[in-house]
Amino acid sequence: MITYLHKQFNNIISQLKNIEFVLVAISGGQDSICLVKLIEDFNTMYCSIKKIEYIYIDHQWRKDSKQQIKHLTNYIDQTPHNLSIYQIPKLTISELEARNLRYQIIIKHAIENHLSTIMTAHTQTDKIETFFQRLMRGASLNGTTSLNFKRQIHNNIQIIRPLIYIKRTDINWFCRKFFLPIWSDITNSYYNINRNRLRHELIPYLNQYFISSIEKHINKFIDESNINNDYIKQNAIKLYIISRHQTNIALNYLTIKPQHPAIQIRILQIFFYHNFNKALNRQISYQLLHLINKKNNNRKQIEWYNLIINIYNNWIYIN
Template identity: 30%
Template structure:
């Protein structure tokens, strides 16, 4: 095996960030593109040092004419490498980025739980992290959205998604595949600028590299990394404040305004966001959070109009009462 600087970097990353332990069962999501091929090659080369059990999973969205050939290509790679292969095929074509992502993670989670894989490993890179930051920034978001691609996140109670390549750019994965002559499957949809992420990748990032910073991808990825640590700290502090301020559960919650009022606005907003995530049918937006936060200092008997799903919050002396369904 040829030990490259990229092998050494990923080996150190896995070790220092405690992404995996020895003898773990890893299900590697492989599309056939350069990032996922780089990932599986690195993990296979490191396998002897870590004693992992590796398998490949491929999700066929059926949104391209060549998607079945793509799946066969990945299956043949798995056979050549002598590792298990799983294929999940959509029952009907999926043509929305968000729908495809949700379906893909559901499919991977089902495979992992069925055959006892503790981790699903994906080939997201620093380039993906930069694109996600820009995408969410333009849609409107807080620090949580700007650091959305994290090193690991729970997918279900027993399965964790791990992203070991978040410090590696797409240029580096492409060079690695070229050096090792890995057979990249070119996905034609990656060139389709009808998708917002492709426009960011094909048009916005190159513009920023040319006119502002040649290393803009790495700079944005580093920003996301810094924000991740900030978000983790703030979420823990907000959870502690929430536990001090809140009583009740189910259809009616009570928040003590005297506990919340001295807290910084950032923590007040996070407490309200945490509560709304559990109450609302969809993720709360900025207006929802601000509407609830305003009650911390609002006059007695103030109340909100109904949130999506019918919940209403009202002020009763020192308390904010949140009733999940309007009477």
Template identity: 40%
Template sequence: MKKHKSIVYQKFCNFIKNKKLFTKHKSVLAAISGGQDSICLLKLLKDFQIYQDLTVHIIHFDHGWRNDSKKNAIFIKNIANRWNFICHYETADKMLSEEDARMWRYTTMRKICQELKIKYIITGHTYSDKLETVFFNMMNGTGFEGLQSIQPEIQVSTHINIIHPLINVKRDETLDFCRNFCLPIWSDTTNYNRKIKRNRIREELIPYCKQYFNSNLEDSLSKFMQSANYDLDYLQERTYYLYYKYKHPKYVGINRTSFSLLSLSMKRRIIRIFIYHNTDIKLSFLETQEYIELIKYKNNQKKKISVLWYLYIDHEWIYLLSNKKI
């Protein structure tokens, strides 16, 4: 592959090369907002097409949160037409909360990928986003996993992965990249609303910490997160080993006696994996604690997890049963 003068482009290509992406699957779905990070991503994809055959689909979501959201969508469509990208445009039917909007976006993207047989969803999340997410998670009382923040690649289904090729790129670098190539950027006014916690972390907390505590905050936290990731990788491997070891050979269940002998930390991890792998339900910290207490003291009890699923506890096994089987 020919050399490109941009450091950001080199980081992008190194990510693709290290992850061995696009060797078999030649289509991607890129989530684009129009801000500097996503426009930087589009330019990188456009340049990457010069050296490798790649079909780029882009998707833009109109949440209806801003008065200029329609103009924002037109801005994205014009860029897609100029660069010969296939554009998908989705509009929310009603006003959604931030969490509901997130679920809507990822459900829609998975559906499109399944229909078009696209393996990769690609977003413009940067290292700066990763750092902000760590701060945000810590403020909300995260567990150890919250330090992992945004991962380079996340498997969301058997045939679909989300990738973050700019995860080693800082926001300052994407802005310089856009300026160097004279790229148009859509300014999202909600990014300047200090009532939004993530914006306040970005605009106030991190600059304050850099000014008064550590001018090299990003590098220091990067080393800390890398060290934490090594420990978490080991814990994850150990958790899966025990989970499969204690699984029921026929039914959806785990051995209660073996489970009860584990440390509290391992119990939390195994019960979360047990529930998530079979129902796609992510337990909160309080829900996890509630189930552990139930397993510890109750026999022949059932606990409703959702409309479709129940946890059933007998003397020897912890079962996960569908509503129809209860």
């Protein structure tokens, strides 16, 4: 039976390029089980994906993690594809650190197994929850809208989120319709986890007492902000390529000086991330902006981590 979710999913995947070697990250919850069903049905119909693998990261935070692994194994065994399971020793780390660790493992697995597309089961609801989480952490426009449909995360590896336009309520309907075996995650009811409090308390409260359909309005804001953010990003990349030194790790700030501060900051962020894999913080960003926009041309130095940033003779360079 082809549902409207099948049609939406099939239309999205059919329009994408290079979806041939796919690694699907799953958790056992309703979103990932729904994704398994959709991608398996898609490939049965079109046979366009040459290789599909599944991956599960077990942080061993829950007492029932071994039972969940058995549950997932039994379900994936019904497909012709492999499931890789990585178990991480129980660590006391934050949600953000756990997320970063998961992505490191997933990307490494994709590289080693020559899988060019990573697929996750993030939904429209996840996008809104992530927006709130990052907004409260003081993230920029780039950070609060970073959970996008598609992103290049490595030289030849892309991550796609084909459920990002679908609400969790629709996915719940889909799972019930096909009697999909969803693992009930007890940690989803732990209110000491920020995302759960957003999901069960804050967003319903805003919906009831401030504005109905708030998720629809926030989703519209995120999508429009993504367009603006992408415009800034593309212009910053072009200017970075023009202003960087051809052989040395240096940036000619005369090229970026006439630009709007939003562009200037983004170019500086690209420079440090591209050359040192470091995210430039707000304090250093504004300190550098102040120095490159000053009229005098005296040598200035800023120490940041193990880097000595020099501003002199129209150049920013590192000792």
